[in-house]
Amino acid sequence: xxxxxxxxxxxxxxxxxxxxxVKALFVGVAEGKVILANELNTTPWDDATxxxxxxxxxxxxxxxxxxxxxxxxxVDTQALEFxxxxxxxxxxDIKLATLLLSIELLDGVIDELENAGxxxxxxxxxxxxxxxxxxxxxxxxxxxxxxxxxWRLLLPYLRDSLVIEQERVx
Numbered sequence: 001x002x003x004x005x006x007x008x009x010x011x012x013x014x015x016x017x018x019x020x021x022v023k024a025l026f027v028g029v030a031e032g033k034v035i036l037a038n039e040l041n042t043t044p045w046d047d048a049t050x051x052x053x054x055x056x057x058x059x060x061x062x063x064x065x066x067x068x069x070x071x072x073x074x075v076d077t078q079a080l081e082f083x084x085x086x087x088x089x090x091x092x093d094i095k096l097a098t099l100l101l102s103i104e105l106l107d108g109v110i111d112e113l114e115n116a117g118x119x120x121x122x123x124x125x126x127x128x129x130x131x132x133x134x135x136x137x138x139x140x141x142x143x144x145x146x147x148x149x150x151w152r153l154l155l156p157y158l159r160d161s162l163v164i165e166q167e168r169v170x
Contacts, residue, residue, distance in 0.1 A: 024079040026061045027095040029053045035092075036099055044106035045099070052106065060101040063144040064094065068159045084157075094157070097150035104146040 027035065029050050036042045045053065061080070071084040082090040140151030 025057050026090050026098040032099050035096060042103060045103050048106050056102040056105045059105060060098045064098055069157050070159050093153040097153040100147040100150040101145055109146045
């Protein structure tokens with residue numbers, strides 16, 4: 001069973017006797033409980049132990065932290081991508097996205113199955129026909145964000161992947 005020790009700013013996660021450092025979390029277990037008190041369909045979170053909640057928050061934070069965001073870290077040496085620019089705290093949308101992804105992970109949603117099953121081959125309803133390419137997973141799934149609602153919360157913070165920024169260095 002996973003266990004954790006340390007402050008949420010520098011927690012230590014122990015899984016099956018293996019200790020690994022978790023540099024930081026976007027949202028801690030206690031704050032997560034408060035935020036999710038106003039959300040529907042949180043049964044996987046509510047039924048999980050605090051250790052499992054912590055473990056899945058570390059996983060969700062890692063997945064969300066690896067995305068390419070607009071702006072720059074507030075402090076170059078901070079462990080996580082948020083806060084950014086002149087902000088001093090992590091935005092509420094980032095915290096909620098972390099929690100929503102955590103719920104999906106606790107509910108047993110698996111990346112590979114989502115990749116395989118998300119795209120519809122063909123569907124017809126009257127004069128309307130939808131055809132999708134099964135070889136191209138939805139963008140949020142390909143980025144490891146299994147909750148579409150979490151993805152929508154993250155989108156305003158993300159850089160456009162088709163834009164290349166150049167800067168001249170003298």
